[in-house]
Amino acid sequence: MKMLFMLRDAFIEANPKLLENAGTLGEAKVLFTDQGIAKEQLKREVADVDVIVVAVVKIDSEIIDAAPNLKYIMKFGSGFDNIDHIYAREKGIPVTNVPGQNTEAVADYAFGLMITAARHITRKDREIKSSHWELSMGHEIFNKRLGIIGFGNIGKAIARRAAGFNMEINAYGNHKDYDAATRLNVNFMELDELFQTSDLIIICTNLNETNRKMVNPDTLKLMKPTAILINISRGGLIDEEALTEALKNNRIGAAGLDVFAEEPTKSELAGLPNVIATPHIGGATYEAITRIGDVAFENLKRFGEGMELKHLVN
Structure with a gap:
């Protein structure tokens, strides 16, 4: 099978074993995409592939x-959210992720961004x-009121760390895990109240059409x-023009942004003095990329052998 890997440059460098392993299953081609890619070129690159392995490039219909x-x-x-998984399902193409x-x-x-922005x-x-x-x-x-938007795996991991800073931890999420909230001393509240009362807000929820520009x-x-806004999820969750104006006029204290609506970003927002801007590197550790690569290869192998895939999203 022909596989096209569209990953961040550093991901390949951090885990060369992934491509070596994939090469045992078929032809593995790499397309580096850190600087973006034009749609017409992308169409040419995918013309003869059986499998696409993608990080952040948009795979639409x-x-x-x-x-x-x-x-x-x-x-x-x-x-x-960068994959049109509904259209893929209509075409009979399975889509999986590595959660x-x-x-x-x-x-x-997230804590690095919080401390960096605060100090x-x-x-x-x-x-x-x-x-x-x-x-x-x-x-x-320390001792501040933290608002977590999205109480999935990352939201819970943030809450665990926040306990060490003696924070009051509040969360908003559509799927409320009350057992985990009790265990982690987290209080659920409505979104408006979370925005009103938090000293620090971390966005770690999935992007969809109901929460775009929340x-x-x-x-x-x-x-x-004085509030600090941290986004480690997706840039589309923020109205960047509105946040730019709020920060320029000191209506909020600061922002730490690892993600932007368009990446690479050319937005004015990223250049503001009260913004910590980074190029979508929240998950970029050697340990995480190794774990992701191991799970990814297992599913590629299962696909090659005609076995049931894990982590189907469609």
């Missing part, structure tokens, strides 16, 4: 139709490197002027 031999799409990670393997990496990263760490680092020494005041995250002018108006 047009791309699926451009691949007449396509029999299987694998998301190299958990969130599959849960980057949970701890992303939860760690201006990146700005101070840049100043020191330009020979400028100046004290600046920040905020502690951070918008109305919800931003509810937030405290």
